[in-house]
Amino acid sequence: MADGQRLLVKVTRESLPQIRDKYPFLYLERGRLEVDDSSVKWLDADGQVIPLPIATINTLLLGPGTSITHEAVKTMVAANCSVSWVGEDSLLFYAAGFLPTADTRNLKQQISLAADDDKALEVARHMYARRFPDAELADKSLAAMMGMEGQRVRSLYQQKAEEYQVGWKGRQYVPGKMELSDITNQVLTSCNAALYGILCSVIHSLGYSPHIGFIHSGSPLPFVYDMADLYKESLCIDLAFALTRELAGRYNKHVVSARFRERALKMDLLSQTVDDVQTLMGGGKRGRRSRQ
Incomplete structure (x- = not known):
């Protein structure tokens, strides 16, 4: 499906939020989240490695075909970035991970x-x-x-x-x-x-x-x-x-x-x-x- 028909488009380096912004959410699908050099990286299905500025994101929405390492979860918790597991384009909602450090x-x-x-x-x-x-x-x-x-x-x-x-x-x-x-x-x-x-x-x-x-x-x-x-x-x-x-x-x-x-x-x-x-x-x- 073309990006123009998607609610949540594919993440690229150019589409990442800027440090001055605080994004409510970022959607990811078909790739892997892991930690390298103490920062969270997104490895997509095309082999691209994209560093994620998780300090600027409230929640990562993980769509179909995603996986995440234990170390990535720990690093995200430290940055107060939560995780939700969703269907394609978030048209289904499955679960959410709650942070012990979250601002309530x-x-x-x-x-x-x-x-x-x-x-x-x-x-x-x-x-x-x-x-x-x-x-x-x-x-x-x-x-x-x-x-x-x-x-x-x-x-x-x-x-x-x-x-x-x-x-x-x-x-x-x-x-x-x-x-x-x-x-x-x-x-x-x-x-x-x-x-x-x-x-x-x-x-x-x-x-x-x-x-x-x-x-x-x-x-x-x-x-x-x-x-x-x-x-x-x-x-x-x-x-x-x-x-x-x-x-x-x-x-x-x-x-x-x-x-x-x-x-x-x-x-x-x-x-x-x-x-x-x-x-x-x-x-x-x-x-x-x-x-x-």
């Missing part, structure tokens, strides 16, 4: 907001204001706003079904049995999963927790689901109905993945998510995790 400032801020009912409700209102820019939300309870959102999404599904002239019987998903759903629901499920993977990577990279949400609760990744709702309309829902018509009833995961990437690139999803998370948590530029 952002996590503390998130917990402080979530633990205060009034502050948590205010964060939720800011999220809903993105979807209801003309509504007066100041006196709305969380339950009332969730009701508004449920009605909006149901209407949106029907609107898209009519726009693309496809049948729609409602959102249906059986965990682990995606093939039992119709093609629109299959594409929705796949796109949602890809979006969740990207958001998990970004949230971890910024030093926040995907487990502490403001709208969703009783689920594994409430903050991820909170954030995902900001982007689903154009990135997942519209795409699902558009592809239902394009694929003519035959699900094709390669087409779905390619179209999702195109839309994510067009909306600059990675940068947008970083900015949105920091703004919602009240950090702005101050929200970036710094070294101790």
Whole structure:
């Protein structure tokens, strides 16, 4: 796949972050991380050896075909650079390594907001204001706003079904049995999963927790689901109905993945998510995790 179609492009010496920057994350795939002369080196599949300025990176995202030495992990911990294991372009999120030396400032801020009912409700209102820019939300309870959102999404599904002239019987998903759903629901499920993977990577990279949400609760990744709702309309829902018509009833995961990437690139999803998370948590530029 060409770099122009990738969310996260191949690392080269020219594309590395400058020392004046503090990057939230750097994505690597098909290569090996090891230590040489006390610095972390990336050995890619083409035989290039690229020194990584890990002191300028919050998190390395390790994609398919990567390996890492024990010594590299030790050196990265000393530089306060964490590691996450992800699928291609971070469309799936598998695991994250947590640092004993990590600065927990952002996590503390998130917990402080979530633990205060009034502050948590205010964060939720800011999220809903993105979807209801003309509504007066100041006196709305969380339950009332969730009701508004449920009605909006149901209407949106029907609107898209009519726009693309496809049948729609409602959102249906059986965990682990995606093939039992119709093609629109299959594409929705796949796109949602890809979006969740990207958001998990970004949230971890910024030093926040995907487990502490403001709208969703009783689920594994409430903050991820909170954030995902900001982007689903154009990135997942519209795409699902558009592809239902394009694929003519035959699900094709390669087409779905390619179209999702195109839309994510067009909306600059990675940068947008970083900015949105920091703004919602009240950090702005101050929200970036710094070294101790």
